[in-house]
Amino acid sequence: MSSEKKEAGGLSTTNALNDSPFMRACRREPVPYTPVWLMRQAGRYMREYREVRARTSFLELCKTPELAAEVTVYAAGKLNVDAAIIFADILLIIEPMGLDLEFARGEGPVIHNPVRGGHDVERLREVEDVGALDYVYEAIRQTRRALPSGLPLIGFCGAPFTLASYIVEGGASKNYVHTKRMMYDDAGAWHAMMSLISRALSRYLNAQIAAGAQAVQLFDSWVGCLSPDDYREYVLPHTRSVIENVTTGTPVIHFGTGTAALLELMREAGGDVIGLDWRVRLDEAWRRLGDVAVMGNFDPIALFASPDHIRRQAQKILTQAGGRPGHIFNLGHGIIPDTPVENVIALVEAVHELSARQVSST
């Protein structure tokens, strides 16, 4: 026992990280229990996060590495999850493109100079040097130093379509009228904008990896508003180019919501792990996807139900995963404010316990 401990302690941090359940699952290797982390695990549902936010605006928090690292590390420890994800926002990258971003209190993001056509695309700045986002890399370095040596840290970005939808709409949207009109009627400008965004994203992800992230995730949160044909024509080549240009050897998680009819196309665009939302059955989705890891897919709203229901629901998902190597447990989308924190903790415990039992019984 003591020699084992010594041996483990003697492993380099790199090896401890590489051998973690999360990294093993990304590579579809067997794990002693199903690794779990939760999108938006550091967020408003958590009292300690709200205390930090009471003193700081959202953008200030993102841009202050000490604070971003603090909330990242705190949430991972409090929940006992198997990966941390750097606290940041998908829209930070649009500032160096020349877009004027503001988070109005309680209103979500506002972009004061949205892009509506070719003329606007011309004024977008190529993000040659992603140094403008040094605060993100510094937060990653500080987080990496503060995290337990075997706990992987995930970097991330918005996927090209989701970012484009904010850039064109000027904020969140219900119907994506401006975005789709530009796609359909000004395809040249659309593709030019998507290419510029995609080049910036690859550089941004690689800088996060260089700073210490073990894996990266693309969030295509709003891509589910598209038809499969539109996805193929207007989105897939760009997402693929981002993923192809990520530093070799770093697992890429490719996540979207409302993607029940897009899964094969997302797979074609790339990623070592495909993120699923709860609106598909995990077993059927994984069968359609074939040889790739999957992440998901607990309904975040089920976290408002009783711990009994949460446990049964976690078991259902683990049963659908069937012990097949390559499952990372997660929600189907981020934790929403007002979610009871004790239920989140109960979910993580249930996943660990039930999946370890599943492994030992097979």
Added chain:
Amino acid sequence: MSSEKKEAGGLSTTNALNDSPFMRACRREPVPYTPVWLMRQAGRYMREYREVRARTSFLELCKTPELAAEVTVYAAGKLNVDAAIIFADILLIIEPMGLDLEFARGEGPVIHNPVRGGHDVERLREVEDVGALDYVYEAIRQTRRALPSGLPLIGFCGAPFTLASYIVEGGASKNYVHTKRMMYDDAGAWHAMMSLISRALSRYLNAQIAAGAQAVQLFDSWVGCLSPDDYREYVLPHTRSVIENVTTGTPVIHFGTGTAALLELMREAGGDVIGLDWRVRLDEAWRRLGDVAVMGNFDPIALFASPDHIRRQAQKILTQAGGRPGHIFNLGHGIIPDTPVENVIALVEAVHELSARQVSST
């Protein structure tokens, strides 16, 4: 030629309706061109509708048969569509259940006494007599008299889940927290409420049919927030019971959005026609559904694009339908405000012209 005209004029109205392209498509019989109508075809995007609304509140309009008939008939004629749909709102039925409904200006519906658990379900009134909605039946009678004799009129209701989500949330919702919590933690109350709603809906649809509707549609607009397993357990039996109890011989259209992973289950719940949104390919969806008619599935936001794009997109959908009998052309969801009315007309013309050409070339 003149004898043919005479013969057609001699057909009873019933036969003219039964032989209309829309009714033939519901029964999967061959048609000379693909029938088309558009969800929310009488609505705010249309100047003449806004003029009526300038003088009347939304609820007053619904409750004044002359006006409801006027906007219904006007829109069908202006667009030259192949079916009219009675102007009404899916929430009207909840008033006789004892729910206090208001349409706040620009805010959407508000229910001042939402249902949150078993105690609230007990105070819901069984809608034994759907006479409280006489104004809807009177609007149907007046519309039927005013419509061309061969133009079918569609009656409709909200599907049980979509209605329940409004009743429980107290209005529109983003995350359906209260609805899902009630489903998960108080399944007895949930099923009691869904049963009560379903009984009211069957009676309501049958009264619309008795008043003169040739077909009926269930709108399950928000069902796409559910996982397939939740749909099967908490929704399917209730939707099935509504559909099973519709007067025999009247086609039922079963429509939802975000249903890419729910189509087989919706089919199981019933309906002669399954409504598809644009987030699935029509050909793949129809293959999965098998021997049933389908309706759809033009992205309503593509109506903001150029007439050229609209025409190409209409052709794509007709090509996917492949001339297989049983396709009713429609949008994947309702027309939204600010949609250019000339583009809506261009879509209807394109569907008629392109589908007639497809028929004559095969």
